[in-house]
Amino acid sequence: MKRILVIGGGGMLGQKLAHRIAKKELFGPEVEVSLFDLSFPAHGAAGSEITGNIAAPGVAKSLAAQRPDIIFHLAAIVSGHAETDFALGWDVNLFATWALLNALKDEHEASEGTYQPRLVFASSIAVFGAPFPNQIDDAFLSAPLTSYGAQKAASELMITDFSRKGFIDGISLRLPTLCVRPGKANAAASSFFSGIIREPLNGVEALLPVAETVRHWHASPRAAATFLTHAATLDTQLLNGRTALNMPGVSCTVAEQIEALRNAAGSEVVGLIKRDPDPAIASIVKNWPRDFRTDRAIELGFEAESSFDEIIRVYLEDDFQR
């Protein structure tokens, strides 16, 4: 029997992950899934829901005390919010990770070393900041330009060190921008990458705030869920101590996104995209990674979509509801 804990299990990706765990026999025939989050959707994925704040005192300790075999740590204050609330961002995105790691170390020691859980941490390509080469490779420095990126990068360092010491068995996945995100547009500067596909497919106008030449790095929410489950069962010896991995994805321009939408749904749908240049968003997006060479992740068996056409197909299969 495998005990699985998803911290951030109420969010978009946490729910995708929980659905995937419920559908497939990835972790053997018997699994017990706990989902921890501030709140949950009304008709969410299967799992015992635990409502709470991972950054509150004692919470990490009580979750660790259950000694889950596999822990997915997806909970975070998003990028824009971490910029506006500096203290909250560090508190949740770094210090809650620290509290969790220490609580797991305590359990490791209390078990005389027999308890050593797999921890899969959702990091982000936000650990990278401009200037960068056209393709970022596996040896490129992490020099974040946002608090969120700094918090993710510092968490990765802690996870690597706790793993090197054998207290946990951790791995950090630097996720691409997830596209096409289902649901409503949010306040993130990256929101339009999904919006220009999702809204027109629903017959709704979408605003495009940047030039069509903007290139970025994408993977579907489905691909992200498969990264997480693959990481949960990977032989971490193969990481050779470098436990943070750039995840594969699709590098494409906004123009290529739009052509993929035209292929999938026709020119009338594409006509719902309205150019509405926003210099503020353009100036943020110009500091974002454009392309990666993810040799390590590919060798280790992580797989993303191979084109933006495929990303749209995945959205239509998994999430499209007119």
Place this chain on the structure above:
Amino acid sequence: MKRILVIGGGGMLGQKLAHRIAKKELFGPEVEVSLFDLSFPAHGAAGSEITGNIAAPGVAKSLAAQRPDIIFHLAAIVSGHAETDFALGWDVNLFATWALLNALKDEHEASEGTYQPRLVFASSIAVFGAPFPNQIDDAFLSAPLTSYGAQKAASELMITDFSRKGFIDGISLRLPTLCVRPGKANAAASSFFSGIIREPLNGVEALLPVAETVRHWHASPRAAATFLTHAATLDTQLLNGRTALNMPGVSCTVAEQIEALRNAAGSEVVGLIKRDPDPAIASIVKNWPRDFRTDRAIELGFEAESSFDEIIRVYLEDDFQR
């Protein structure tokens, strides 16, 4: 009048720095120097000595309340000690930095943004871990293989983010191994790099635990003190947000070190070096950086010695006492 605070001002490098500040008019004619440390040498450098533990509650706050214009943060649990006392290493090497940064941010805010001190942080090439290329360049990833390296790298991320937000004006210097260290041998795995020069010059036998082919990255304590003062007055706009810099140094093999000693002091002195292979030390040292290309630091005006002969000359001038 410039107010300068040296955290770790009682240590070898802190004292070199304090002597340098006292001797040269680097910061204008009037400076007030405070040295903070657990303890101080009996006849130490000029400055008001404040005895305390930077990791103790409230200490960072009381130091920040003095609103120093320039803060050198050199205090650390050394590499070997941070490996054996995991909690202490994180506490002093990361969380004391965090407390200091927050205390400075509080002063920044209380001053309505007028107080924005220069913070010069002593980081280390321990932020790098094998495998690496023969020469590490300015864009190479930080993937430490020690807790000390992880703590320094995480501190750098915090300093960059607090600086980006304008709370402080920070810079982190990744120092080479300091050689030749004056004084007694210590328990550090790197101790022999200095020992094989210092001991023979004093007519004392020295043990060489590794092969003469081992290549490493060195700078003198004098060079390190000049890095620190240069960083204190540098135009940090030139850093373009990447506030952690690899410092210049001398890349040489142990054989080249020994030849430099022969040039300086003759073959009889060299004869005092005894081969005493230690597989434990050899296995640590093989994961250490061998060489760097420090283009950014050199463009910004940081200067180290240009040969190991020069490093020995500096030792003889500054520290040699038979």
